[in-house]
Amino acid sequence: MTSQPSFKPTYLEMQRRINPFIDRYLAKEQLRDRLEDLPAQFETPHVRAWKPIDWQTISSEQVIGLDLDVFLAILKGAMDTEAPIRHYTQTSRKYLEQLHPNMARFVGGTVSDDGALLEPGLWEKEERQHTPALLKIYTHLTGEKAVLNPHQVRAYQPSDNPYQDLYRHGLHRIATEYGATCLYLWLMAHTTGTIQAVLEELLKDEINHMTKFWGFGVWAYPETSLMRVGQILLHTAKGKVRYSRDRSSLLGTLHRMTQVLAWQSWTWTNRATFTYTCARSLHRISQWNTNLTPDYLQTLFGAQQNRNDHSYALRR
Numbered sequence: 001m002t003s004q005p006s007f008k009p010t011y012l013e014m015q016r017r018i019n020p021f022i023d024r025y026l027a028k029e030q031l032r033d034r035l036e037d038l039p040a041q042f043e044t045p046h047v048r049a050w051k052p053i054d055w056q057t058i059s060s061e062q063v064i065g066l067d068l069d070v071f072l073a074i075l076k077g078a079m080d081t082e083a084p085i086r087h088y089t090q091t092s093r094k095y096l097e098q099l100h101p102n103m104a105r106f107v108g109g110t111v112s113d114d115g116a117l118l119e120p121g122l123w124e125k126e127e128r129q130h131t132p133a134l135l136k137i138y139t140h141l142t143g144e145k146a147v148l149n150p151h152q153v154r155a156y157q158p159s160d161n162p163y164q165d166l167y168r169h170g171l172h173r174i175a176t177e178y179g180a181t182c183l184y185l186w187l188m189a190h191t192t193g194t195i196q197a198v199l200e201e202l203l204k205d206e207i208n209h210m211t212k213f214w215g216f217g218v219w220a221y222p223e224t225s226l227m228r229v230g231q232i233l234l235h236t237a238k239g240k241v242r243y244s245r246d247r248s249s250l251l252g253t254l255h256r257m258t259q260v261l262a263w264q265s266w267t268w269t270n271r272a273t274f275t276y277t278c279a280r281s282l283h284r285i286s287q288w289n290t291n292l293t294p295d296y297l298q299t300l301f302g303a304q305q306n307r308n309d310h311s312y313a314l315r316r
């Protein structure tokens with residue numbers, strides 16, 4: 001195995017590596033384009049093609065500013081979180097089924113009358129490439145196959161209020177896609193060459209899914225301030241985690257993420273630059289969020305017929 005470079009970037013040097021990635025991948029035009037892609041994907045779903053990857057050229061020299069053991073622990077945590085994708089997609093499909101059949105198909109595909117999966121959704125087809133890609137990086141760096149310990153997926157738990165169920169569940173999904181976006185962007189800034197090229201593909205998928213879920217959330221729950229959701233995310237990123245019953249699933253997701261990613265073994269620079277990445281990314285998303293007016297979202301998701309029912313459902 002090749003050794004890591006001795007170059008240890010400071011906080012400011014890392015910031016200078018992170019900023020161009022945020023500018024490039026989270027530009028308003030990019031986020032708009034990914035959301036506006038959705039009607040075409042409802043019509044004729046197609047998986048985004050990856051650029052060719054030369055896996056043999058992966059080496060530990062491509063990891064910078066991050067201890068190799070920590071990098072491997074993060075890969076392992078990300079794989080454990082990504083792995084049970086079929087469970088995630090089928091749970092989400094059930095929450096969406098009654099409320100937006102097109103979105104349900106996008107995340108969970110088509111099922112027969114007796115519930116058997118006929119064809120996976122686009123979300124699953126794109127996400128299911130992530131664990132094998134991370135596994136290949138891990139194997140090329142260590143010469144070993146990682147033993148996976150996939151995360152237990154929270155089962156579908158319907159109440160008598162499907163709008164409220166979807167709200168809680170959807171918040172959790174948006175948080176996961178946003179968390180993955182921040183993580184892969186931050187990891188891109190800590191890598192070069194082939195490893196960075198692989199992470200770029202994962203990042204593009206996560207941004208693609210995050211914008212679509214976020215836009216859907218604003219369409220479905222226009223009375224909810226997404227800025228409030230943003231504030232919750234931001235506070236969590238800064239370590240100010242406060243639990244309450246309504247927020248537990250969102251905060252649980254983020255809190256678990258930091259545990260799964262071996263946060264305890266990160267240096268203070270690692271923690272500070274990751275927090276910076278999350279905060280700055282959220283700022284970009286919030287700016288884009290101001291363009292998500294009800295009229296604009298109706299062109300993508302259709303008329304919002306039950307708006308009053310929604311707000312009633314959420315106040316209960």
Ligand SMILES: [Fe+2]
Pocket residue numbers: 082127130180206
């Ligand atoms: Fe993923």
Ligand SMILES: [Fe+2]
Pocket residue numbers: 127176177180205206209
């Ligand atoms: Fe994802």
